[in-house]
Amino acid sequence: MTQTKTILIIGTYDTKADELAFIETVIREQGGHAISLDVSVLGDTRHPVSHSKHDVAAAAGASIAEVIASGDENTAMALMARGACALALRLHEQEAFDGMIALGGSMGTDLALDVALTLPLGVPKYIVSTVAFSAIIAPERLPSDVQMILWAGGLYGLNALCISTLAQAAGAVLGAARAARPPSPARPLIGITSLGNACLRYMKILKPELEARGYEVAIFHSTGMGGRAFEALAGSGQLVMVFDLCLQEFNNGLFGSIINSGATRLESAGAAGVPQIVAPGAADLVDWPTWAPLPESFQNRPRHVHNKLISSLTINAEERAYVAREIAVRLNGAKGPVHMLMPLHGVEAWDCPGEVAHAPDDLARFYAALRSSLGPHVSRTELHCHINAPAFAQAALAVFDAWVAEGIVPKTAATGPLRSTA
Structure with a gap:
């Protein structure tokens, strides 16, 4: 339990800053480190982040202005998902984090699944979602080692139910990062x-x-x-x-x-x-x-x-x-x-x-x-x-x-x- 592990936290920091900051707090209280990746489009966040929405857009080969002008919320989030995947993969190759956790409704979950699919098997992947376990998620969108946690009663701000769920999720991803053994078979x-x-x-x-x-x-x-x-x-x-x-x-x-x-x-x-x-x-x-x-x-x-x-x-x-x-x-x-x-x-x-x-x-x-x-x-x-x-x-x-x-x-x-x- 003394191993120091770093968790990548992904979410829209313009609308869910309190919830994402709480996840970061729990991870730090449990002896872990955290880096944050903001996938917001329209709004700005008052919470400091490690990688801004501008960084994410740039990783997709665009600017936030171009993302906003791309058409609608679907095309905008598709661009942000592309950037988030590229940036997360680059950070993983740099060994900057040991596990990821993302928070979102259907839009955030859609993006988080793309990122989770980009990361290799053995990297702990947790998604706290309002649509966890839902039949709207096609099988091909699910990475083979993803963990999903239902975000019950958590939309629009913290409350007792939300705090309980987020605390467990933060502890789960940090614990998984500490215990993880990425597959490296000694035999074919x-x-x-x-x-x-x-x-x-x-x-x-x-x-x-x-x-x-x-x-x-x-x-x-x-x-x-x-x-x-x-x-x-x-x-x-x-x-x-x-x-x-x-x-x-x-x-x-x-x-x-x-x-x-x-x-x-x-x-x-x-x-x-x-x-x-x-x-x-x-x-x-x-x-x-x-x-x-x-x-x-x-x-x-x-x-x-x-x-x-x-x-x-x-x-x-x-x-x-x-x-x-x-x-x-x-x-x-x-x-x-x-x-x-x-x-x-x-x-x-x-x-x-x-x-x-x-x-x-x-x-x-x-x-x-x-x-x-x-x-x-x-x-x-x-x-x-x-x-x-x-x-x-x-x-x-x-x-x-x-x-x-x-x-x-x-x-x-x-x-x-x-x-x-x-």
């Missing part, structure tokens, strides 16, 4: 997408086998935000290869579910040239909030109710063919090697005889569309097994080992012939 890092054991089980074999070969393994829960983190890490080159074996959240995006990972799902690894072993795990389902009304097109579908948050709905043969074609579009555009594994006897636990999603003819339609849509550079293996069978995981490892031998995936000191632990 591999990403795997999956769901829990009740649905998909290949990771129980893959993880120990890959670790025995000298790799570090991160498994991403494919329920929306897990895919966001997976895409961000793959796209930034932090993963040496990926086993993208669960595509349910990709389906969710195609069919309009809010439980999705944004428009770039299944694209970032390919765009970065990261080697991909892909399989259609749970690609026969669409997640929908259990509490939400179903769209008319999904009424009366067989479903698996997972809990009060998520239910999984089956998709029909025509929809599966559409999914297969969309998967192929993404994989065909990949710049790196791609291998598709096709488990012909089922793609998740409820795709078994007697289970709610079992529809062999529909699955056959999916694979027919996939075969006809994948480009020649996407290699593939058809497996006469279920995705949860040990044979599936062993087939994935066989492709991986071949890629290591060919130099497609970097070797480690432990890489070599191993006796299977499966």
